[in-house]
Amino acid sequence: MSDPTPTTPTAKVLVVDDHAAARRSVADVLSCAGYAVEQCASAVEALAHMRDREPDVVVTDLQMPGMNGLEFIEEIGRRGHACQVLMITAHASVQTAVDAMRVGAFDYLEKPFDVDRLEASVARAAKRRAIADVGDAAPRILGESPAMRRLLDQIALIAPTDETVLVCGESGVGKELIAQTMHSLSRRADGPMVGVNCPVLSEQLAESELFGHRKGAFTGADADRVGRFEAARGGTILLDEVTEIRPHLQAKLLRVLQERMFEKVGSSEATPLDARVIAATNRRLEEEVRARRFREDLYYRLAVVPITAPPLRDRGEDVLLLAEHFAAQAAARLGRDRRLSDPTRDLLMTYHWPGNVRELQNIITRACVLSESDDICADLIRPWLGPVAEQAPSPPSPTTPTADKTLASDRTLAEVEREVILATLGRNDGHRARTAAALGIGVRTLSGKLRDYGVPPGEKQLARSA
Numbered sequence: 001m002s003d004p005t006p007t008t009p010t011a012k013v014l015v016v017d018d019h020a021a022a023r024r025s026v027a028d029v030l031s032c033a034g035y036a037v038e039q040c041a042s043a044v045e046a047l048a049h050m051r052d053r054e055p056d057v058v059v060t061d062l063q064m065p066g067m068n069g070l071e072f073i074e075e076i077g078r079r080g081h082a083c084q085v086l087m088i089t090a091h092a093s094v095q096t097a098v099d100a101m102r103v104g105a106f107d108y109l110e111k112p113f114d115v116d117r118l119e120a121s122v123a124r125a126a127k128r129r130a131i132a133d134v135g136d137a138a139p140r141i142l143g144e145s146p147a148m149r150r151l152l153d154q155i156a157l158i159a160p161t162d163e164t165v166l167v168c169g170e171s172g173v174g175k176e177l178i179a180q181t182m183h184s185l186s187r188r189a190d191g192p193m194v195g196v197n198c199p200v201l202s203e204q205l206a207e208s209e210l211f212g213h214r215k216g217a218f219t220g221a222d223a224d225r226v227g228r229f230e231a232a233r234g235g236t237i238l239l240d241e242v243t244e245i246r247p248h249l250q251a252k253l254l255r256v257l258q259e260r261m262f263e264k265v266g267s268s269e270a271t272p273l274d275a276r277v278i279a280a281t282n283r284r285l286e287e288e289v290r291a292r293r294f295r296e297d298l299y300y301r302l303a304v305v306p307i308t309a310p311p312l313r314d315r316g317e318d319v320l321l322l323a324e325h326f327a328a329q330a331a332a333r334l335g336r337d338r339r340l341s342d343p344t345r346d347l348l349m350t351y352h353w354p355g356n357v358r359e360l361q362n363i364i365t366r367a368c369v370l371s372e373s374d375d376i377c378a379d380l381i382r383p384w385l386g387p388v389a390e391q392a393p394s395p396p397s398p399t400t401p402t403a404d405k406t407l408a409s410d411r412t413l414a415e416v417e418r419e420v421i422l423a424t425l426g427r428n429d430g431h432r433a434r435t436a437a438a439l440g441i442g443v444r445t446l447s448g449k450l451r452d453y454g455v456p457p458g459e460k461q462l463a464r465s466a
């Protein structure tokens with residue numbers, strides 16, 4: 001471990017790589033840039049080092065003997081270090097990028113990388129570290145289900161571009177979190193992220209709110225005003241619930257997106273648009289267009305890259321992953337231990353989560369506060385889940401008749417699967433979303449299987465009789 005420490009108190013960077021020459025060259029670049037740089041030859045050595053000397057930024061290689069870069073980043077997260085991590089990889093693929101992001105890396109660089117890119121990335125990481133609330137690392141998108149992996153793949157591809165993105169999904173699925181993540185993974189991450197809650201834009205002041213105004217532009221405009229598009233200069237603007245923008249403003253917004261210029265109210269001078277635009281909606285925008293409530297031309301401008309966040313009921317065991325995460329967060333805030341009991345986990349898996357991740361977060365947090373014991377029991381949560389969960393059958397256990405029959409028979413796996421699916425559908429009164437959640441599969445997968453079994457959409461009789 002060497003100790004080339006230059007100049008003034010500045011961000012501390014730890015470079016971790018088993019190849020001494022590569023490690024030294026990264027360390028030299030960063031030392032010259034004014035960072036306090038230290039080096040370790042392995043992840044294990046680095047973890048020991050970090051016990052005494054917490055770096056602000058860690059730059060680690062992916063391929064290392066013993067603990068690799070991804071395992072190292074996970075371990076850093078588990079130990080609660082607040083540093084930001086940059087991963088260097090010889091073979092950057094979408095999968096590597098997604099894996100790095102999933103385990104909590106701030107950025108990744110592909111070898112060979114240029115010095116400017118390394119410096120820029122470390123500078124952003126150091127800045128992020130400086131503004132991060134200690135002990136409350138930047139929120140990240142959790143999810144390991146196939147649907148979420150696909151989404152994370154898309155985000156990793158789209159984030160670094162400057163394209164306009166439309167994020168669709170039901171209320172509470174994480175659209176704002178996705179927009180924030182895209183911003184922080186973009187070249188504009190150093191710039192501001194400005195949100196506009198479109199439903200609350202007032203009829204009279206919406207234009208001034210978005211584009212600003214000149215003093216004297218209208219009665220009451222007694223000073224110049226900076227609008228949201230200008231405030232987002234160099235960064236990202238999120239138009240949340242974009243369908244709620246009124247028709248005359250839709251026309252203005254369309255022009256701004258087409259011309260990449262906007263004018264303040266009361267001014268004829270055009271200001272260039274220097275913000276990445278992300279729009280979000282929990283409505284089906286195509287339907288809004290068909291119903292002529294939303295301009296088709298604006299839709300095409302916004303939906304250059306459309307992405308859809310899946311509802312929580314289609315994410316299988318992500319429900320438990322998220323529940324554990326929210327419980328750990330709440331427990332840390334409360335300074336108590338909190339665990340989900342097995343019946344609670346089963347209950348969470350059988351519910352269909354109409355309010356998605358936000359509903360799960362609220363319920364778990366409330367349970368952590370109100371629970372009298374460390375174990376959060378199902379009876380505490382059940383009444384909060386609405387009529388569905390109150391009536392929900394107890395989850396199948398190895399002694400339920402279905403499972404017994406399954407074990408006793410010598411049928412094929414496909415037959416057993418068919419029977420379990422139809423029985424679960426029957427127990428859930430033919431409700432497909434609930435059935436899919438209970439089985440831990442997506443609704444589309446379920447519908448595909450039911451189609452194969454000859455169950456037409458909406459058909460409940462067959463399900464009940466199965």
Ligand SMILES: Nc1ncnc2c1ncn2[C@@H]1O[C@H](COP(=O)(O)OP(=O)(O)OP(=O)(O)O)[C@@H](O)[C@H]1O
Nearest residue numbers: 140141142170171172173174175176177282357358
């Ligand atoms: N995959 C996820 N991992 C971790 N936290 C998540 C995830 N998805 C959502 N959350 C958390 O759930 C809450 C709701 O998410 P968010 O506000 O982004 O949803 P939304 O789709 O924008 O909601 P709305 O449609 O009501 O505006 C937030 O606290 C967010 O941090």
